[in-house]
Amino acid sequence: MEIINSILNWVMKKRIHDIDLFLKYPIEVQNEIFAQLVKTARKTKFGREHGFEDIKSIRDYKNQVPVYTYENLFPYIEKLLNGEQNVLWPSEIKWFAKSSGTTNAKSKFIPVSQEALTDCHFKGGKDMLSIYFNNHPNSKMFTGKGLAIGGSQQINQFDSNSNSYYGDVSAVIMSNLPFWAELARTPKLEIALMSEWEEKIEKMATTTIKENVTNIVGVPTWTVVLIQRILEITNTKNIHEVWPNLEVFIHGAVSFEPYRKLFKKLAPSPKMGYLETYNASEGFFGIQDQPDSSDLLLMLDYGIFYEFIPLENVDEQNPETIGLEDVELNKNYALIISTNAGLWRYMIGDTIKFTCLNPFRIRISGRTKHFINAFGEELIIENAEHAIKKSCEVTHASIGDYTAGPRYIGSESKGSHEWIIEFNELPNDKDQFVKMLDKSLMEVNSDYEAKRYKSMALEAPVVHFAPEGTFHRWLKSKGKLGGQHKVPRLSNSREILEDILPLLK
Numbered sequence: 001m002e003i004i005n006s007i008l009n010w011v012m013k014k015r016i017h018d019i020d021l022f023l024k025y026p027i028e029v030q031n032e033i034f035a036q037l038v039k040t041a042r043k044t045k046f047g048r049e050h051g052f053e054d055i056k057s058i059r060d061y062k063n064q065v066p067v068y069t070y071e072n073l074f075p076y077i078e079k080l081l082n083g084e085q086n087v088l089w090p091s092e093i094k095w096f097a098k099s100s101g102t103t104n105a106k107s108k109f110i111p112v113s114q115e116a117l118t119d120c121h122f123k124g125g126k127d128m129l130s131i132y133f134n135n136h137p138n139s140k141m142f143t144g145k146g147l148a149i150g151g152s153q154q155i156n157q158f159d160s161n162s163n164s165y166y167g168d169v170s171a172v173i174m175s176n177l178p179f180w181a182e183l184a185r186t187p188k189l190e191i192a193l194m195s196e197w198e199e200k201i202e203k204m205a206t207t208t209i210k211e212n213v214t215n216i217v218g219v220p221t222w223t224v225v226l227i228q229r230i231l232e233i234t235n236t237k238n239i240h241e242v243w244p245n246l247e248v249f250i251h252g253a254v255s256f257e258p259y260r261k262l263f264k265k266l267a268p269s270p271k272m273g274y275l276e277t278y279n280a281s282e283g284f285f286g287i288q289d290q291p292d293s294s295d296l297l298l299m300l301d302y303g304i305f306y307e308f309i310p311l312e313n314v315d316e317q318n319p320e321t322i323g324l325e326d327v328e329l330n331k332n333y334a335l336i337i338s339t340n341a342g343l344w345r346y347m348i349g350d351t352i353k354f355t356c357l358n359p360f361r362i363r364i365s366g367r368t369k370h371f372i373n374a375f376g377e378e379l380i381i382e383n384a385e386h387a388i389k390k391s392c393e394v395t396h397a398s399i400g401d402y403t404a405g406p407r408y409i410g411s412e413s414k415g416s417h418e419w420i421i422e423f424n425e426l427p428n429d430k431d432q433f434v435k436m437l438d439k440s441l442m443e444v445n446s447d448y449e450a451k452r453y454k455s456m457a458l459e460a461p462v463v464h465f466a467p468e469g470t471f472h473r474w475l476k477s478k479g480k481l482g483g484q485h486k487v488p489r490l491s492n493s494r495e496i497l498e499d500i501l502p503l504l505k
Contacts, residue, residue, distance in 0.1 A: 015130040022300040023359045027325050034058060034305040037338055045087045046076055046344060058323065067309070067319060067336060067345045070108050076342075080111050081158040088342025089113050095176070096166035097281035099378065099447065107446045110281040112172055116341035120302040121173050124277070124284030127299065128250060131289050132275055136247075141214045144245050145186045149204070149218030149226060150174045151450075152195035167193075169281045170218075186211045197453050205229045213243040217250045220259040221375040221457045224409050227266050240269050248273040253280075253376050255364075255492070256294075265411055278364060282348050283339055286362055295361040300324075303340030308333035311351055314368050321345075327354050334368050370490040374406035375415050375458055377448040379441065381489050387440035388421075394436045395427035401471040403500065405491045407462065416459040420500055422466040434463045464504055474500050 022029040038061065042052035050065050066072075079087045081096065088111060095117075096109040112121075133139055151168025153175055165175070171193050182189065187207045194200035204226055216223060227239050234242055246267065256276060263274075278286035278296050283304050286296030298306070307321035311332035321336055332351050338344050349369065352362045372379040388399055400422040409415040419437070427433035438460050442449040451458040471487050488496055 015127060016134050018301070019127065019130070026300050026360060027323070029300050030305060030324060031058075033301070033303060034061070034338070037303070037305055037340060040340075041089055041342065041344075043086070044090055044342070045079075046342065050344075061345075062321065065345050067321070067347055068343075069347050073343070073346065077109060077111060078158075081109055081164075083163060088344070089115075089340070091115060093341075094164045095172045096164065097169040097172050098166045099169070099281040108281070109166055110169075110343070111341050112169075113341040115303055116283065116339060117173070117176050119340060120284050120304065121169075121279070122177075123302055124279060124287070124299060125173070128275065128277055128287050131287055131297075132248065132250075132273075135289075135291050136273065139247065140245065141247060142184070144212035144214035145184060146215045146217060147187075147204075147208055147211075147213045148174060148185050148192060149216070149222045150192050152193050154195070169279070186213065197450065197456055201226055201229055201456065205233055209234060209242060211243075212245055214245050215248045215250060216246070219253045219376045220251050220256060220263075221254065221409070221415070221451065223249065223251070224259065224262060224266070225457055231266075238265070239267050240272075247271060248275055250275045250277060252277040254373055259409065262409060262411060278362075280348065280350075282337060282343060282346065283341075285335075285337075289361075295355045295363055298360040298362050300360070305338040307336035307338075307345065308352075309336060309347075311368070314347075324360060327357070327360075329354055329357060332365050366492065370488060372404065372406055372417060372490050372492055374408065374492060375451050377445065377451050377458070379417070379445055379448055379490065383441055383445045383448070384490055386444050387437050390440040391427075391433050391436040395429055395433045396425070397423055397427040397433060398425035400424045400468075401487050403471075403487055403489060403491065403496055404461075405494050405497045408494075409457075414455065414457065414459045417461045418494075418497055419461055419463045420466050420470070420497065420504070421463060422468065422470050426465065430463075430465060434461060437461060437463065464501070466500075466504055470500065470503050473503055 038052050038055050041047040055061050055064060076087050080093050085092055091113050093111045093113055095112040097112050099108050099110065132141070148170070150170035153165050153167025153171040155165055167175070174189060174192055187204050191200065191203045191207060194203070209230060230239065230242055231237070236242055240246060249263065249267070249272070251274065256274065273291070276288040276294060276296065277284070284299065284302055285304070286298050288294060289297040307323060308327055309319045309321050311334060313319045314334045327333065330353055332353055335348055335350050335352055337346050337348060339346070347368070349367050351365045351368060353365045355361050355363055367373070370381045384404065388402065391397070392399055402419060402421040404417055404419040407416045407418045438452070442452055448458070475487070491497070
C-alpha cells in the first residue's frame with residue numbers, strides 16, 4: 001500500500017502544473033472555454049433559438065442570451081426530462097442532479113452531461129486530492145480507503161422510456177465513477193446509494209467500522225450523524241479510536257463553522273485536517289488551496305464560463321454582468337455560469353466575494369434570496385411563506401411577523417430550525433400549527449424532507465409564539481422603524497434570533 005500511495009501521490013501532484021496554467025492566464029483560459037461552449041452547442045435547440053452561429057464575442061453572447069433562472073430555463077429542462085435530446089447540449093443527457101430551492105416545484109433537476117461529469121465533477125475530485133497532496137507531501141491517504149457519504153438515485157419517472165436517472169449530485173457522481181476509484185472507497189455502492197436513510201446510516205456504520213478509513217468526503221450534517229452512530233456501536237469516545245489513520249475530512253454544501261467545535265470533539269487529533277470544496281449540483285467551482293485559509297480557489301478550466309452581477313443590481317430586469325477582469329475585492333456578486341451541461345447564463349442563487357484577485361480566490365457569502373442552509377436543506381423564502389400560509393389556514397391563525405434560523409447540531413442534540421412568530425390572531429391549536437408548519441415544509445422542499453426523515457439529522461422545528469409588539473421593539477432598538485426596513489424572514493446564522501429572543505422575556 002505504501003508503494004501505491006507514493007505512486008498516486010506523484011500522479012496527483014502532476015496536475016498542479018495544469019492548475020498553474022490557469023493561475024497565470026485566467027482570462028485567456030476563460031475566453032477559450034467560452035468560445036468552445038458556444039461552438040459546441042450552436043446546433044442545439046437552445047443554440048439555434050439564441051443565434052449561437054452568429055455569436056463572435058462575449059458582448060454578442062450577452063446581447064443574445066438573457067440571464068436565466070431555473071424557472072426560466074425549466075421549459076428546456078422539462079424536454080430533457082421527457083426524453084428529448086439536443087435541447088441544451090449536444091451530447092446525450094442521461095443524468096439529472098436533483099436538489100431543492102425552486103419557487104415552482106418541490107425539486108430542481110439539473111442536467112448532467114458526460115462532459116460535466118468528466119471535465120468538471122471528476123476533474124474537481126482529482127484536483128481536490130492533488131491540492132491536498134501538494135500541501136501535505138507526507139500524506140498516507142491512499143494507504144486506506146475514503147468514506148463517501150452520498151445521496152440516492154432513481155430512474156427518471158418523467159421519461160416513459162426510462163432511459164435516464166436522477167438523484168443527489170453525490171449519487172450521480174458515485175454511480176458513474178470508474179472501477180479503480182470504486183476500489184479506493186467505502187462502503188459498497190449498494191449501501192452508499194440506499195434511499196432509506198435510517199437503514200443506510202446503520203449499514204454504513206457497521207460495514208465501515210473495520211475498514212482502514214483515512215479520509216471522509218461528505219456534508220457535515222450526515223457525517224456527524226454517522227460518526228455519532230459509530231461511536232455508539234463501538235462504545236468509543238472519538239473516531240480516531242475506530243479509524244486511527246483518519247487524516248482529513250473533505251466537506252462542502254454548507255458552512256463548516258457551526259460544526260467546527262463539534263468535529264474537534266469527535267476527531268480531536270491535532271493531525272486531523274479539513275478541506276473545503278464548492279461543489280454544487282450545477283458544477284464544481286472551488287477548492288480550498290491553502291491550509292491556513294478558508295478561501296476557495298476558483299477553478300477556471302472545468303468547462304464553466306463565469307460572469308458576475310453586483311448584488312445591488314441583481315433584481316434589475318436585465319442586469320449587466322461583468323467578467324473576471326472587472327471584479328473587485330470584498331464585493332458581493334451573484335454567480336452566473338454557462339456550463340458544459342447546457343446551463344446558459346444561469347443564476348445559481350449563490351453570492352460570492354473575491355478575497356484575492358491574483359489568483360482568483362472567493363468565499364461563499366450567501367444567497368440572492370433569504371434562506372436557511374445550515375444542514376443542506378436549502379430552505380428558501382417561498383418554502384417558508386407556503387408553509388406558514390398553510391399552517392394559518394388549518395389553525396385559523398393570522399401572522400404578523402416572523403423570522404427563522406438554525407439551531408446547530410451539538411454533541412448531545414440534533415439540529416433544528418427555530419422560529420419566532422408574532423400573530424395577529426393566535427392559532428386555535430399551537431401544537432397543530434407547529435406540526436403543519438413542519439409537514440408543509442417537507443411537502444415543498446425535498447432536501448428538508450430528507451433531513452427530517454425520522455428526525456435523523458433535523459428535529460421538528462422549535463416555534464416561539466412572540467408577544468404582540470416584539471418585532472416593533474426590535475426594529476426600534478436597531479433604529480429601523482419605517483421606510484423600507486423589514487424583518488429578515490430567514491437567516492443562515494443565529495445572529496437575528498439571538499438578538500430577538502431576549503425580548504420574549
